[in-house]
Amino acid sequence: MTLNLLPSDYIIYGLFFICIICGFYIRTQPHLRKPWKKVFSNKGAVVCCIVLCVYIAIGLLDSLHFSVSNKNGVQQKSLLDLMVQPLGTQDEKTYSAPLATHLYQMDGGDYPQLKYPGTHILGTNKIGQDMFYETLKSVRTGLLIGTLTTVFMLPFALFFGMIAGYFGGFIDDVIQYLYTTLSSIPGVLLITAMVLVMQVVITDHPTLFPTIADRADARLLTLCFILGITSWASLCRLLRAETLKLREQEFVTASIAMGARKFPIIIRHILPNVMHIIIITTVLDFSGLVLAEAILSYVGVGVDPTTASWGNMINTSRLELAREPMVWWPLLSALSMMFFLVLSANLFADSVRDAFDPRL
Amino acid sequence: MITYILRRIFYAIPILIGVNLITFTLFFVVNSPDDMARMHLGQKHVTPEAIQQWKIKAGYDEPLFYDNKASGLQKFSDTLFVKKSLNLFTFHFGRSSEGRDIGHDISQRMWPSLALAIPTLIIGLAVNITFALLIALFRGSFFDRFSMMLCVIMMSVSGLFYIIVGQFLLAKLLNIVPISGYHSGLSAIKFLILPVIVGMIGGIGAGVRWYRTIFLEEMNRDYVRTARAKGLSEIAVLFKHILKNALIPILTGIVVIIPTLFMGSLIMESFFGIPGLGSYTIDAIQQQDFDIVRVMVFLGTVFYIIGLILTDISYTLVDPRVRLN
Numbered sequence: 001m002t003l004n005l006l007p008s009d010y011i012i013y014g015l016f017f018i019c020i021i022c023g024f025y026i027r028t029q030p031h032l033r034k035p036w037k038k039v040f041s042n043k044g045a046v047v048c049c050i051v052l053c054v055y056i057a058i059g060l061l062d063s064l065h066f067s068v069s070n071k072n073g074v075q076q077k078s079l080l081d082l083m084v085q086p087l088g089t090q091d092e093k094t095y096s097a098p099l100a101t102h103l104y105q106m107d108g109g110d111y112p113q114l115k116y117p118g119t120h121i122l123g124t125n126k127i128g129q130d131m132f133y134e135t136l137k138s139v140r141t142g143l144l145i146g147t148l149t150t151v152f153m154l155p156f157a158l159f160f161g162m163i164a165g166y167f168g169g170f171i172d173d174v175i176q177y178l179y180t181t182l183s184s185i186p187g188v189l190l191i192t193a194m195v196l197v198m199q200v201v202i203t204d205h206p207t208l209f210p211t212i213a214d215r216a217d218a219r220l221l222t223l224c225f226i227l228g229i230t231s232w233a234s235l236c237r238l239l240r241a242e243t244l245k246l247r248e249q250e251f252v253t254a255s256i257a258m259g260a261r262k263f264p265i266i267i268r269h270i271l272p273n274v275m276h277i278i279i280i281t282t283v284l285d286f287s288g289l290v291l292a293e294a295i296l297s298y299v300g301v302g303v304d305p306t307t308a309s310w311g312n313m314i315n316t317s318r319l320e321l322a323r324e325p326m327v328w329w330p331l332l333s334a335l336s337m338m339f340f341l342v343l344s345a346n347l348f349a350d351s352v353r354d355a356f357d358p359r360l
Numbered sequence: 361m362i363t364y365i366l367r368r369i370f371y372a373i374p375i376l377i378g379v380n381l382i383t384f385t386l387f388f389v390v391n392s393p394d395d396m397a398r399m400h401l402g403q404k405h406v407t408p409e410a411i412q413q414w415k416i417k418a419g420y421d422e423p424l425f426y427d428n429k430a431s432g433l434q435k436f437s438d439t440l441f442v443k444k445s446l447n448l449f450t451f452h453f454g455r456s457s458e459g460r461d462i463g464h465d466i467s468q469r470m471w472p473s474l475a476l477a478i479p480t481l482i483i484g485l486a487v488n489i490t491f492a493l494l495i496a497l498f499r500g501s502f503f504d505r506f507s508m509m510l511c512v513i514m515m516s517v518s519g520l521f522y523i524i525v526g527q528f529l530l531a532k533l534l535n536i537v538p539i540s541g542y543h544s545g546l547s548a549i550k551f552l553i554l555p556v557i558v559g560m561i562g563g564i565g566a567g568v569r570w571y572r573t574i575f576l577e578e579m580n581r582d583y584v585r586t587a588r589a590k591g592l593s594e595i596a597v598l599f600k601h602i603l604k605n606a607l608i609p610i611l612t613g614i615v616v617i618i619p620t621l622f623m624g625s626l627i628m629e630s631f632f633g634i635p636g637l638g639s640y641t642i643d644a645i646q647q648q649d650f651d652i653v654r655v656m657v658f659l660g661t662v663f664y665i666i667g668l669i670l671t672d673i674s675y676t677l678v679d680p681r682v683r684l685n
Binding site for chain 1: 374378516518521532630642660664
């Protein structure tokens with residue numbers, strides 16, 4: 001058993017450690033701590049935060065990949081797989097209802113007994129995989145899309161927004177033209193077009209991505225990158241407007257008078273003053289992105305079909321509702337798991353906005 | 361007014377050229393005609409001759425931006441960029457990979473799309489504003505908190521859920537409307553009821569929250585206090601004063617909806633089997649027909665820009681203080 005991390009695993013853990021360092025830094029600075037204290041004085045926000053932490057813990061456990069060799073050859077397993085060991089391997093023959101003891105379909109005039117009766121909390125799917133395990137595996141994909149997209153988008157939006165606002169003139173015109181052009185293309189079409197092109201690039205260069213897991217991972221990362229590129233325009237517009245306002249403030253004039261150069265002013269004086277916009281956008285966008293993943297997977301431009309994701313689960317379970325008798329649990333497990341994540345993210349985002357937005 | 365509209369249309373041209381450049385780079389430079397030929401031919405038959413033949417047949421055998429062999433102006437006009445991309449400006453869309461005329465397809469599929477999108481927009485707007493006004497009337501009460509919670513819950517459910525459950529409940533269990541399909545003429549209504557209802561319910565959560573904040577913001581203005589001081593009833597204040605003054609932010613909200621309308625109908629049309637532009641695009645995506653996708657990106661941008669101009673014009677209609685200069 002050896003550690004075998006995917007590129008996205010490195011990014012997730014990098015992000016996680018950066019967040020922890022930021023957290024410790026915020027604890028030492030009273031003026032940064034104040035708004036967060038306000039967020040956590042709200043009981044509802046604390047509950048939502050705990051739910052989010054559970055999801056994040058699942059995602060982090062699922063991001064430590066090992067190469068495990070057993071009788072089926074070398075397999076990629078995550079720490080989560082090893083922790084919930086029996087779930088991922090206890091496969092039945094086909095559908096079984098949640099907590100059932102017998103298969104859902106007749107076989108030779110009788111409902112055969114399950115191999116592992118009563119262990120499948122959310123039932124099993126067509127090829128007998130445990131649905132609870134599948135939806136746990138999808139948590140990582142949902143979290144990745146919700147967070148990485150913002151991470152990819154931030155540098156563009158920050159750089160262009162602050163430069164356009166601070167320098168004005170020709171630079172402002174060019175950047176404004178750039179984001180108006182990008183935002184005039186209907187988002188889903190631009191995403192689709194870029195994903196299609198990226199798919200062709202990935203299939204044309206099979207040597208770069210030797211295994212299926214590598215390819216799926218590359219597709220997930222490019223999807224986040226593409227979603228980031230297509231969504232930086234709105235944040236950029238907000239940051240530009242805020243920088244325009246801040247540029248005229250006394251503390252900026254004072255720094256200019258004292259001979260500070262332009263880029264240090266932007267980084268030391270403008271950036272800390274637009275931080276609240278960045279935090280609010282990040283938490284507000286998260287839930288929308290998790291929901292968008294499901295829709296994009298339905299259109300066929302989402303994550304790789306081999307990646308466990310709520311979009312893929314909904315997509316396959318959609319037709320199972322029409323079966324006779326109806327198979328409802330795959331759809332329910334995907335939707336409910338996604339619902340709790342998005343609901344707690346939405347409620348948390350609301351209280352973060354209330355605490356950080358100076359207009360309220 | 362007319363000079364303003366003309367100037368806006370003039371401003372749209374560089375944006376459309378930029379959009380064209382982006383899509384052209386995406387579809388021809390990153391993903392060259394050779395790659396496309398390889399994809400369409402499949403892995404087995406890839407020989408240089410076969411690729412060349414496919415390119416000639418599909419009309420991709422020109423250089424990208426600059427033709428060395430031609431003379432004079434043809435150096436630029438005999439290129440893929442002019443033929444495939446700039447032609448879109450004259451609304452000559454060319455033919456799809458299957459050889460169908462894209463322009464003709466679009467003119468036929470436009471009507472079902474509009475028949476779905478316009479009722480969804482209008483009914484959705486009416487319902488959202490009514491609920492938001494009602495909630496604003498009872499602001500701060502239990503009813504307000506309860507409905508806001510309900511809105512967050514409705515926002516947090518995936519849009520696919522509403523479609524799937526709507527189809528299941530209304531069409532399969534209760535048998536009120538057909539599950540999917542379309543028929544031209546008046547009989548289209550029975551096919552459109554379900555998608556319109558689903559679209560409306562899917563938008564209620566975010567919509568009501570958005571309009572409620574607009575109304576609450578207006579309620580803190582001075583003119584509202586004056587109106588109340590005159591002794592007007594709360595309902596008269598709400599409908600006569602606040603609603604009229606909130607029209608500008610409402611119109612801005614509609615612009616935000618227009619692009620999502622395009623996306624929304626993309627999903628709706630393919631779920632409900634309506635032969636509109638959305639399902640046309642999705643089919644093209646699934647068959648990897650890049651010609652159609654390119655045309656749809658261009659058209660989508662044109663619609664978006666037209667929507668923006670129309671919104672600006674409507675500002676002058678609802679607020680006489682706004683002058684378009």
